[in-house]
Amino acid sequence: MKTFPRLLALDIDGTLLAWIKGSGTTHGTVTPRVHxxxxxxxxxxxxxxxxxxxxxxxxxxxxxxxxxxxxxxEPLWVVASNGAVVFRYLPGAEIDVVVEETFDAAPAVRAILEARPTARVAIEERGLGYRVSTPFPEGELSGEMVLTEIEDLVRLPVSRVIIRDPEATADDFVALAAGLGLHGTDYVVGWTAWLDLTPVGVSKASGLQHVVDELGLTAADVLAIGDGRNDIEMLRWAGRGVAMGQAIEPVREAADHVTDTVYDDGAAVEIERWFG
Structure with missing residues (x-):
């Protein structure tokens, strides 16, 4: 009898939801096979x-x-904001935040803007949308966007900062993060550059550790599936880490296995190994 996995940790964009090619956004539903x-x-x-x-x-x-x-x-466990927020969810009920890690983002944001003056900055305003230095392209952020001065954006501790620069490439942002020694996660969303900053030591893996501790499980019980740079820690942490077929090489190298692409229902292919 198969006893693994006891928990499925699933990324959303590029794993459960397929990218709309060239748009920087994903389709709004999962395929019947993945479902x-x-x-x-x-x-x-x-x-x-x-x-x-x-x-x-x-x-x-x-x-x-x-x-x-x-x-x-039973409420669903959810790891959000690259591990900075862990909450439980039931439809129709308020989100029950169990963990929220925060940090002072001001020094990092100032350093990034000095290097990339055209970068846009966003901070989540939970339940409403985002406070932004400049509007983001349509469809990239959920909810309302409220224009806010940079100093006001980072005046208080935050759980996550989004940096977006339409004039940069993904490689530009990887080099920027490395060059500035930023503590956070750099990864690509769709066709452009997108950098998330989170508290030191916070990742999807740290968020999931909170969940398995609450459930009386361990990382060895977890099957994790993802496709982005922000999934690397999670894939290394899990008992079995699986990269999507379209993932870039650093993500594939972090995984125990590479499944099919999101366009070929790669998440379902892996889950069916255990629950066929």
Missing amino acids: AAIQRAHAAGAHIVLSSGRSPHGMTGTADLLGVVAPGS
Whole structure:
């Protein structure tokens, strides 16, 4: 009898949701095959945990799509903001934040803007949207965007900062983060450059560690699937880390296995190994 995995840690964009090529955004639904595989895993008793760089309110819609949580059922564990926020979710109820890690982002933001003056900065305003230095391209942030001066954006501790520069490339941002010695996670969203800054030591892996501790499990019980640079720590941490087929080489190297691409239902291919 198969006893692994007892928990599925699933990235969203590029893993459960396929990229709309050339747009920087993902489709709004999971495919029937991925949905069915997750349903089988849940029915078999596996915990389903979404783990994303998205803000908490940017993840609840995807949680609803999976069909594994409903009013009156056990709340879903969710790891948001690249591990800085861990919460429990039931449709129709307020998000129950269990963990929120914060940090002083001002020095890092100032250093980035000195190097990339055209960069845009966003801070999540939970439940409403984002406070931004300059509007982001349509569809990239969920909720309302409120224009805010930089110094006001970083005046108080925050859990996550988004840096976006339409004039930069992904490689520019990787080099920028390395050159400045930033503590955070650099990764690519779609076709452009996007950098997330989070508290030192915080990642999807640290967020998931909170979850397994609460559930009486360990990392060895976890199957994690992801496709981005912000998934590297999670894939290394999990008992089995699986990279999506379209992932770049550093992500693939961090994984125990590489599945098919998101366009070929790679998440379902892996989940079906255990819950076929």
